[in-house]
Amino acid sequence: MNRRRMMAVARAEWIHIRRDPRSLVVILILPVFMLLLYGYGINYDLDRIPFAVWNLDGTQVSRDLIDEFRQNRYFDLRESVLEQRRIEELLDERKVVFVLVVPPDLGGTVGAGRPAEVQFVLDGSDTTRASVALGYIEGVLNDFSGQLQAQWANRQGTQVAAPFTVYPTILYNPDLRSRPFIVPGLIAVLLTLLAGLLTSTCIVREREWGSFETLIASPAAAGEIVLGKLIPYIVIAFANVVLSIVVGWVVFGVVPLGSMALLLTASMVYMAASLGIGLFFSAVSRSQQMAILFAVLLTFLPTILLSGFVFPLRSMPTIIAAIAQIIPATHFLVIIRSLYLKGAGLEILWPQLLVLAGFAVVIVVVAAGRFRKRL
Amino acid sequence: MALAVEVSNLVKRFGDFTAVDGISFSVSKGEVFGFLGPNGAGKSTTIRMLCGLLLPTSGEARIAEHDIYRETELIRRSIGYMPQFFSLYPDLTVRENIEFYAGMYEVPRARARERVEELSGRLGLEGLLDRMTRTLSTGWRQRAALATALVHQPPLAFLDEPTSGVDPVTRRQFWEFIDDLAREGTTVFVTTHVMDEAEHCTRLVIMHDGAIIAEGTPEEMRTRYVQNMVEVQAAPLWEALEALQASPLVREAALFGDALHVQLREEVVDPAEAVRQALGEAGVAVEAAECIPPTMEDVFVALARGGEEAVREASP
Ligand SMILES: Nc1ncnc2c1ncn2[C@@H]1O[C@H](COP(=O)(O)OP(=O)(O)OP(=O)(O)O)[C@@H](O)[C@H]1O
Ligand SMILES: [Mg+2]
Numbered sequence: 001m002n003r004r005r006m007m008a009v010a011r012a013e014w015i016h017i018r019r020d021p022r023s024l025v026v027i028l029i030l031p032v033f034m035l036l037l038y039g040y041g042i043n044y045d046l047d048r049i050p051f052a053v054w055n056l057d058g059t060q061v062s063r064d065l066i067d068e069f070r071q072n073r074y075f076d077l078r079e080s081v082l083e084q085r086r087i088e089e090l091l092d093e094r095k096v097v098f099v100l101v102v103p104p105d106l107g108g109t110v111g112a113g114r115p116a117e118v119q120f121v122l123d124g125s126d127t128t129r130a131s132v133a134l135g136y137i138e139g140v141l142n143d144f145s146g147q148l149q150a151q152w153a154n155r156q157g158t159q160v161a162a163p164f165t166v167y168p169t170i171l172y173n174p175d176l177r178s179r180p181f182i183v184p185g186l187i188a189v190l191l192t193l194l195a196g197l198l199t200s201t202c203i204v205r206e207r208e209w210g211s212f213e214t215l216i217a218s219p220a221a222a223g224e225i226v227l228g229k230l231i232p233y234i235v236i237a238f239a240n241v242v243l244s245i246v247v248g249w250v251v252f253g254v255v256p257l258g259s260m261a262l263l264l265t266a267s268m269v270y271m272a273a274s275l276g277i278g279l280f281f282s283a284v285s286r287s288q289q290m291a292i293l294f295a296v297l298l299t300f301l302p303t304i305l306l307s308g309f310v311f312p313l314r315s316m317p318t319i320i321a322a323i324a325q326i327i328p329a330t331h332f333l334v335i336i337r338s339l340y341l342k343g344a345g346l347e348i349l350w351p352q353l354l355v356l357a358g359f360a361v362v363i364v365v366v367a368a369g370r371f372r373k374r375l
Numbered sequence: 376m377a378l379a380v381e382v383s384n385l386v387k388r389f390g391d392f393t394a395v396d397g398i399s400f401s402v403s404k405g406e407v408f409g410f411l412g413p414n415g416a417g418k419s420t421t422i423r424m425l426c427g428l429l430l431p432t433s434g435e436a437r438i439a440e441h442d443i444y445r446e447t448e449l450i451r452r453s454i455g456y457m458p459q460f461f462s463l464y465p466d467l468t469v470r471e472n473i474e475f476y477a478g479m480y481e482v483p484r485a486r487a488r489e490r491v492e493e494l495s496g497r498l499g500l501e502g503l504l505d506r507m508t509r510t511l512s513t514g515w516r517q518r519a520a521l522a523t524a525l526v527h528q529p530p531l532a533f534l535d536e537p538t539s540g541v542d543p544v545t546r547r548q549f550w551e552f553i554d555d556l557a558r559e560g561t562t563v564f565v566t567t568h569v570m571d572e573a574e575h576c577t578r579l580v581i582m583h584d585g586a587i588i589a590e591g592t593p594e595e596m597r598t599r600y601v602q603n604m605v606e607v608q609a610a611p612l613w614e615a616l617e618a619l620q621a622s623p624l625v626r627e628a629a630l631f632g633d634a635l636h637v638q639l640r641e642e643v644v645d646p647a648e649a650v651r652q653a654l655g656e657a658g659v660a661v662e663a664a665e666c667i668p669p670t671m672e673d674v675f676v677a678l679a680r681g682g683e684e685a686v687r688e689a690s691p
Contacts, residue, residue: 008478210462218479
């Protein structure tokens with residue numbers, strides 16, 4: 001590995017980036033723009049979930065239950081339904097997310113100390129919304145049944161009879177706000193896209209220019225060329241990582257709970273792996289379009305779909321979840337989310353970090369190996 | 376004298392198509408070796424194999440005493456290569472391009488700066504060092520490419536059509552530069568279409584359809600392959616050309632500027648007189664007809680038209 005040659009490649013690439021207005025836009029504007037766009041656009045928070053009630057009971061208990069929802073800041077009672085047909089109408093027209101159906105004689109059942117059931121008709125067409133809403137509903141119901149049990153026990157003159165209600169305690173993001181969850185994921189996806197765009201054209205471009213022929217006629221080794229090309233992008237990637245973290249903080253108020261040094265380190269290792277993947281596609285492609293297509297189809301899409309950014313890994317079929325393990329973003333998402341939400345440290349995140357570092361090394365070696373010094 | 380290039384039975388096939396068909400030749404150190412031939416002859420393909428950019432289908436070659444299969448990296452260190460087509464970085468300046476290749480060939484930085492000054496002085500690039508190569512015209516691009524190929528003072532330089540797209544004045548300067556290089560000890564391996572340029576070569580081969588059809592010094596080429604050349608001025612020229620092409624004594628007749636160059640068969644003893652006679656019989660007025668030494672162009676026309684057949688016939 002010759003330093004002089006590697007730095008000559010790095011310098012030429014750096015000059016190219018500096019003089020290409022397109023790449024400057026990609027580097028400086030795209031990440032901020034995307035973070036703002038999606039940070040505001042994707043919001044799973046359900047404030048004031050609209051709902052309706054069909055009360056078939058009419059006792060105090062049912063009114064208390066409904067009040068419990070009305071007073072909760074996450075819910076917004078829109079209508080009291082008088083007939084079943086109206087329920088479907090409301091859900092169809094998406095006027096409400098769910099309808100609470102109170103069965104006849106709820107008061108009697110509860111008064112007798114027997115287990116009672118209430119029904120929730122939920123719009124499941126938007127699964128994310130539905131599951132978030134369901135989570136809130138469970139919370140309210142748990143509270144309410146706790147109160148009822150206490151009252152009932154009081155009336156019987158005993159202590160609380162059945163205190164084993166499940167109270168899910170939500171750690172790390174107690175308000176279930178989605179931003180602290182989304183912003184780190186968004187940063188990860190964004191960095192992936194950026195890395196692909198940056199390096200996927202940088203070798204194949206030379207083929208199109210014709211400079212490839214003199215480049216490979218020179219004594220430079222494939223490794224020197226590939227690493228030399230990587231150096232300027234590593235620097236740019238660092239700037240982008242910092243920029244993304246700053247935007248997440250200033251605009252969305254999302255700050256990592258964990259170590260900033262670890263966040264930067266992990267991000268840079270991840271960027272090295274992603275840039276390496278771009279370089280690999282650049283080394284094997286015959287045209288810039290092909291390289292960009294590869295980068296988008298084979299890195300960006302899997303990152304969005306499989307890494308756990310949109311769909312939780314837990315809910316994936318086993319095979320898909322296994323495939324997800326070979327995507328660097330999957331591991332990086334674990335790291336970045338843990339750092340933002342839990343403040344986890346190296347003692348917990350080292351396996352993921354190690355996997356990412358392994359990815360980075362392997363992909364650069366493979367890219368250099370695929371870089372043929374022949375026409 | 377030691378050999379800079381030694382090629383034997385080199386073959387390159389692209390699928391079914393044979394671009395280079397078993398050629399053998401050698402180049403001594405210090406030569407300006409010309410590689411001539413029409414489009415598609417296989418010149419660039421040969422050079423690319425010799426520079427280690429294309430893997431030959433079969434055959435052997437040694438460059439600067441290194442084997443082209445096993446010692447490609449050693450070869451790359453000892454050569455400079457200027458490809459046929461524009462291959463500089465378009466968004467780097469001339470200086471940055473030269474310095475980039477100085478880096479690739481491990482020329483120390485201070486020395487690299489000296490070389491930039493030296494080469495730009497000799498090639499007349501001084502005013503253009505800070506221009507983006509994208510904005511240069513063909514002739515200047517060629518000069519810049521020549522400078523980058525030579526920045527590390529390689530003992531052996533492969534120049535693939537350095538003068539293509541270059542005006543006649545610049546072309547002469549290029550050849551003076553190449554002559555200087557050779558005098559300073561660089562072996563130059565150069566391709567061209569322009570036959571007159573072959574005069575600058577110490578030795579040359581002519582390729583056609585992947586095979587070498589002629590080889591020798593420019594002088595040998597002229598005497599061996601083309602004899603009995605007559606330059607004819609007549610009016611109307613066109614009729615004269617037709618009449619001569621129809622004559623059994625004439626091997627070749629071609630337009631050459633505002634005259635005709637006519638090559639007569641070897642058995643003709645007084646070629647000028649034979650031409651006068653033929654044109655007289657055809658009723659064309661002859662203004663002048665005199666024997667001339669053939670130019671490289673004549674050699675090329677004779678060889679290219681007749682192909683291998685002409686060579687076999689004309690060879691002693
Ligand atoms: N990569 C390739 N694949 C297929 N055919 C090729 C390839 N490279 C060259 N050829 C063919 O090989 C033949 C020789 O090409 P080459 O470029 O060596 O000719 P040349 O003598 O340099 O011609 P020119 O004077 O036009 O530069 C041509 O017919 C060309 O089409
Ligand atoms: Mg050629």
